Amino acid sequence: MAESKMSEPGPSKTIIPAASFPTHNSPRIWFLTSALSPLSVRLIKLLLAHGDYVAAGLPPAEIENDDRSTEFRELINECKSGRKDREGWKDRIRGIRCDGRIMGQCGAAVAEAVEVFGRIDILLCCTAEAVVGTVEELSTNSATQNLVRDQFETIFFGQVNFIKATLPRLRERHNGHIMVLTGIGGHIGTPGMPMYCASTWALEGYCDSLAYEIAPFNIKLTIVQPNKEIAVLTNKIIFAPQLPQYESSNNPAPGLRDILTNVLNMNPETRLDPPSPIGTPGDDCGQASSTTGGSSQSIQSRFPLLPGETRDRLVMETVHALTAIGGHENPPARHIVGYEGVASVKEKLKTVSEELEDFVEVSCAVDIFSSDVGRAALSGDSKMDTSNGAITTGVEPPSI
Template sequence: MKTWFITGTSTGLGRILTEKLLAQGHTVAATVRKPNALNDLKAQYGDRIWVEKLDVTDTLQIKEVVKKAFADLGQIDVIVNNAGYALFCAAEEASDEQIKQQIDTNITGSVQVIRAALPYLRAQGSGHVLQLSSAGGQTTYPNFSYYHLTKWAIEGYCETLAKEVAPLNIGVTIIEPGAHKTSFATAMVTAPIMDAYDNTPAGDVRRAVEAGSFPIKGDVNKTVQEMINCVNISPVPLRLALGGDAYRDMRAALATRLEALDNQKDVAMASELKD
């Protein structure tokens, strides 16, 4: 059995992951924004669930909570950066404050949780970081520009991190789910709609989301179990795509980018200094 530290466990995937881990006999350090959100699990599992309030946009609080978790629980085997949300609007529609909040939560918060945990993982000589990204960390959809900004950024960070910490026996896996029936969609933040984008792909996607036109086939329980399983895979997988839509959309995006790159090979090579 392992000890897991998970952010954003009040609802959605984080809550389901916490429940499944506890049911399987693991210990969970769960962080929440609302102190009483996990009272039912605390009553059921007692000392096997450690709960602390945490706002991942508060770097000082992150350091204090991570320090307390390691002090109280000793070794922590898996760090799960799950806290996050989506800002759903055309790029021009968002306010400066909304953009900052999206970045502070999805990028800076994740980075600072990892940075706070690394000294302890190094000291114990092992550990595994699971970073929640999305299929949207490899592909894009209109009306999600700022969400994609954060997911593409955190994937670049984690891919670099994985190279740095592998010699220290610390693994990093980027989790890339497709669409699942969780609280994610209802928790999306929106902005005032601009008429200029009504007859554009941004408007089309907005209307489709409002109408519930997108098929959602992701099985949350299976996805969460695959996340649990991946910490026992060797070598550690850098990425884990979860859901048929995630696989299809990411593969199509990667193939398109590779084709475009190959088409520019002559230009790229011509701009190189000659011997």
């Protein structure tokens, strides 16, 4: 069992409980679509210590980045170290290079995992990257427009491909658990990150539908939603060039760009290049930058390099949620991690509910036929008459 961690999301300290696991009769085999993030590395350590097996997906572009892959390589060295507390770890982890955007590679990776470990019990879709830029900033030229497609290729199609590759094997065994790590961005739009939110919403809609389709085969599906900064600050961030109209001095809404820029600029290795003057070619220097075709500013990308203790405090609450839910006999369909996420989603649902009530008469006015359901909607009373299953209410809808 891991030691309890401390986090300070607010003025009062919150104790994150130690990792726990569902009761199971034998070790489970996990497949992680991306094993290089700080969250994935810490999860893998707990899984190996618990006795589980891990097939670790290694995106080629990330494993070749020294800064990105450092923690994972250190973990592999630990597994091979011969330390008594790491005994057997090297035989229970398999790194598999695969690009989730290529369906053939996903199928080959799943086949390799099954060949090595015999089966897959839990598929954890945890691939992420964040494109920062307003709708207009992502429409300025072909390079920024390609960022939109890339965002969907990574967050949506890249994970859907792994799900499609794994499903037939889970269905044949009539057992399995698919976990999808998203964020509260699946509920709440974020100014300055419209494509990140759009691709997350698309993935969650896909999973909500999929859950019904696979339930008859005893395959469970859980969406896990931590705060958006969990995924954003532990994966690649890509910045589209900023338009002056959306600078914070002119438009305070898309303030997330400034927040992320400040975080990255705290580390000299991830500092963002200042915008190029109009008419000056974009700059290619930095940890990972690429120029926009014909633009005076560059598209810049960075993997945040947070201090180790900060990374622990940021991700361990989510890591422990994944260990507690993964492979559970009756897992939740959706789990929100942390009180801040719960509060944010509750506020959004409250707003939706209030707006629905404000315009409920307009909504029901288009109904052609009078019904108990319509009357209940207008009255706000959804009590059921248990004698015949009908909704009972004495309020009549407005005449049409």
